[in-house]
Amino acid sequence: MLGPLVKYYHATRYGPALELASSSGAMLRIETIEGDTISAAVSSGAEIRVSSGTCNFLTASASSGSSLVMEDVQCANVEIDTSSGSNASVHADRSIDAGAFSGSSIQVYGAHEDIEIETSGGGGIDFP
Numbered sequence: 725m726l727g728p729l730v731k732y733y734h735a736t737r738y739g740p741a742l743e744l745a746s747s748s749g750a751m752l753r754i755e756t757i758e759g760d761t762i763s764a765a766v767s768s769g770a771e772i773r774v775s776s777g778t779c780n781f782l783t784a785s786a787s788s789g790s791s792l793v794m795e796d797v798q799c800a801n802v803e804i805d806t807s808s809g810s811n812a813s814v815h816a817d818r819s820i821d822a823g824a825f826s827g828s829s830i831q832v833y834g835a836h837e838d839i840e841i842e843t844s845g846g847g848g849i850d851f852p
Contacts, residue, residue, distance in 0.1 A: 746770040746790075757797060766790040766810070786810035786828065795833045806830055806847065824849050 742759040746752040749769045757777035764784040766772045773793040782799040785806070786792045792804075792812040802816040806828035813831040814820075819838035824830045824847030831850045841849050 744772055744774075746772045762797075762799070764792060764794065766792050782814065782816075784812065784814065786812045795831065798834070802832075804830060822849050823847070 741761040741763055742757065744752060744762065744764040745766070747767045747770045751771045751773070754774045755776070757774050757779070759779050761781045762779045764772055764782065767787045767790050769789045771791040771793070774797050777797040779797060779799040780801065782794070782797070782802045784792055784794070784802070784804040787806070787810050788808045790810045795813040795815050798815050798817060800818040802814050802819070803821045804812055804814055805823040805825070806812050807825040808828060809826070810828045813833065815833045816836045817834045818836065820832050820836045821840045822830050822832060823842040825843070826845040826847060829848045829850070831852055833852065843849060
């Protein structure tokens with residue numbers, strides 16, 4: 725039986741969007757990422773972990789016990805939703821639009837100017 729898939733990448737792309745996805749217990753690890761627009765989706769116990777980078781816009785979702793770790797990726801604007809026991813950490817320097825639902829959690833780092841949050845069902849958002 726094979727264990728979870730682990731991939732290591734150095735990703736750079738300036739264009740319409742850079743898309744990251746991980747599901748079903750897989751692990752996606754990226755050393756450095758740079759792009760104008762980044763989309764990240766993680767689900768079903770999977771993990772996406774990015775060690776460093778920058779972006780203008782980050783749109784992300786985490787669900788079903790998954791984990792998204794991107795607090796060292798300095799993004800200007802972040803939109804993120806988490807649900808069902810998942811957790812996420814992001815960095816937003818200008819704006820953050822975050823929703824945490826059903827026991828999930830989000831940690832937001834950075835010097836955000838515009839904050840919009842929504843929580844329900846035991847979800848939590850923290851600004852350490």
